[in-house]
Amino acid sequence: MTTTTTVDSELANILYDRLHLHSSDAHIAVVGDEAFAICDKKYHNVSHSDTVGGLSSYEHCDAILAANVLNDHDLYKDNSRLNSLIRSLLHRLLDGGFAVVSGTVEDGQAVARLTHFFDVFRSDGEHDTTIGFEFIEARNLSTEVQQHQNWLRMVWVLRRTQFESHHEKTFRDFLDNHQYKGSCVDAYEWIFGPGFISPGGAKENLHYLEKLQINSNQRMLDIGVGIGGSAMQVAQTYGAEVVGIDLSSNMIAVALDRAQKVKNTKVSFVITDVLKVEFAAASFDFVYSRDCIHHIPDSKKLFGRIYQWLKPHGKVMITVYSQGPGVLSEKFKNYVKEFQYNFHTLQEYTTILKGIGFGVVAVDDVSDRLKATLQNEIDKFEQQKDEFISKFSEEKYNVELTGWHSKIGYINEKNLVWAQIYAVKS
Ligand code: SAM
Structure with a gap:
């Protein structure tokens, strides 16, 4: 070395x-x-x-x-x-x-x-x-x-x-010019809360972090770190080191500017595809990811890499949009196609993780949390409609509000399940 x-x-x-x-x-x-x-x-x-x-x-x-x-x-x-x-x-x-x-x-x-x-x-x-x-x-x-x-x-x-x-075209270009365009990132952050591009913002994130018992000597990889809210929360709350990776350059651009202001040297960022980046084997105590891995086309490869990067007894905590047991509607199929998502059922995730060799594997349906959070966010949309429209546009307001209602519909029809994946390397 x-x-x-x-x-x-x-x-x-x-x-x-x-x-x-x-x-x-x-x-x-x-x-x-x-x-x-x-x-x-x-x-x-x-x-x-x-x-x-x-x-x-x-x-x-x-x-x-x-x-x-x-x-x-x-x-x-x-x-x-x-x-x-x-x-x-x-x-x-x-x-x-x-x-x-x-x-x-x-x-x-x-x-x-x-x-x-x-x-x-x-x-x-x-x-x-x-x-x-x-x-x-x-x-x-x-x-x-x-x-x-x-x-x-x-x-x-x-x-x-x-x-x-x-x-x-590249997938990075697709992400940065479609779902995660600069203006979309700003609107998402307005809805989810400062630093976050996932439901429930900092409060919901803490709920998952608390299950990991993180201490200040430890190191976490955050896959799909977005604009860096969770990385900063981990560094500030637990004093642990976080490497945040994300394929969207618009996301990391925001994360870097914020890191430059806050100056917490426990966080650093990489724009990269999780399926391409290299880390030494056994270099992380935790691999964490919030609402990212349904973007990743090859889940077996992904979890194989995560397994390699984790130290023995290292832990995985992930939330991910997954496929439910209901009959899939055309509308849901089009939603998956439009965003090029790669959805698995909970059972498929369990099989993949066990196949790779994780000791403890628990894949749970936490859709009720997502539904409650989405409803809170809909309330916020409606109560602060004028502010949203003045910052963004009426068209965006209508698109996002409809999108939020659709997601609740997908959950009710059991097409969409929000999964929490917890696993430990033996
Ligand atoms: N985890 C962040 C949060 O909770 O605020 C961001 C969540 S956002 C819904 C999903 C993120 O996954 C996006 O920032 C996206 O660019 C990233 N992503 C998608 N595909 C990726 C890949 N192949 N490698 C790394 N990041 C990826």
């Missing part, structure tokens, strides 16, 4: 420790003096430049490490400069090669904007191919959080890959 003392060494170690680029013959191009010095000790074939423009003579790289290039705020505010940065990185890399790009940006919005550009940019490759970056993650540098209380110094990890076409 390499010890991390500076931000640049943390960056350089991403190549070796996270991306498993272990071949000393790998061709690495580096922007930044300190990162270069560190890479030069590990690899035989390291090229150095002071600027990204200076990389133009390098080709067929296995990785490019561009330290601090995003400190230039004018660069990422200017679409054409940003596009040419991304194009330049892409065309210097081999297929499958990694770009690791870092910088301190102005705010969470800048993080969301950069993530979007990296994720959707496409270019013509050789032999009629379309190339772009597979977005792996954008994360806080832990050295920077711990030493300088800075959540806005971020690193993006990207892999050059071929796409079917220039228009192929």
Whole structure:
């Protein structure tokens, strides 16, 4: 295990420790003096430049490490400069090669904007191919959080890959431009309460946290952390450390801005897909998730990963929208399709968790709690209708209110069940 003392060494170690680029013959191009010095000790074939423009003579790289290039705020505010940065990185890399790009940006919005550009940019490759970056993650540098209380110094990890076409969409793009558009996130928070995008807000969240007996030496992974309310609640209430991951850059943008204000170094955030991110085995005491995993297409893979990441006797606590025993209505099926949800029955979850090897597994129907909470939220909508409309719009008011009533209908018809999943690794 390499010890991390500076931000640049943390960056350089991403190549070796996270991306498993272990071949000393790998061709690495580096922007930044300190990162270069560190890479030069590990690899035989390291090229150095002071600027990204200076990389133009390098080709067929296995990785490019561009330290601090995003400190230039004018660069990422200017679409054409940003596009040419991304194009330049892409065309210097081999297929499958990694770009690791870092910088301190102005705010969470800048993080969301950069993530979007990296994720959707496409270019013509050789032999009629379309190339772009597979977005792996954008994360806080832990050295920077711990030493300088800075959540806005971020690193993006990207892999050059071929796409079917220039228009192929990613799931991140779907989330950020559909259910979790910036304006939708604000409206959801208005309904659920500060920091939360799930029913009942902080109070309901505490109900689940209290079952875990968390203490200050422990570490939690929050999957689908949203705008970070639960992560902050855990850090402030129990003093435990929380790593919050979420695939929506709009969500993490808000979480980062709030972390930057509150400055609790127990929390850090990563924009990433839970099915792609890497954590060392046995690195968490708890894996926690509120109303996220029905978004995840492969539940067996998900719980297999959770199992690996948990320490022995580590605990899982999850709430999730699930499929009930009732006959599914067309309306419910369309709702599932529109949001691309992946619903399981409670029995299916039990089978998956037991199959993976969890010792204790309890999957319970907590729909009554959801129904009561939804009803409270409907009351709030109606009592504070004018405020909601003045902040958002009448159209949004009608859409959300109808959505809330529909969810109560799905529960009554036993199409929708709110499940609480509690499990312990033996
Ligand atoms: N847990 C938060 C809360 O209670 O406030 C947010 C809940 S929100 C209903 C569900 C979250 O799951 C969204 O922020 C969404 O972006 C995230 N999500 C969906 N698919 C994901 C994936 N594959 N990896 C990580 N997060 C994901």
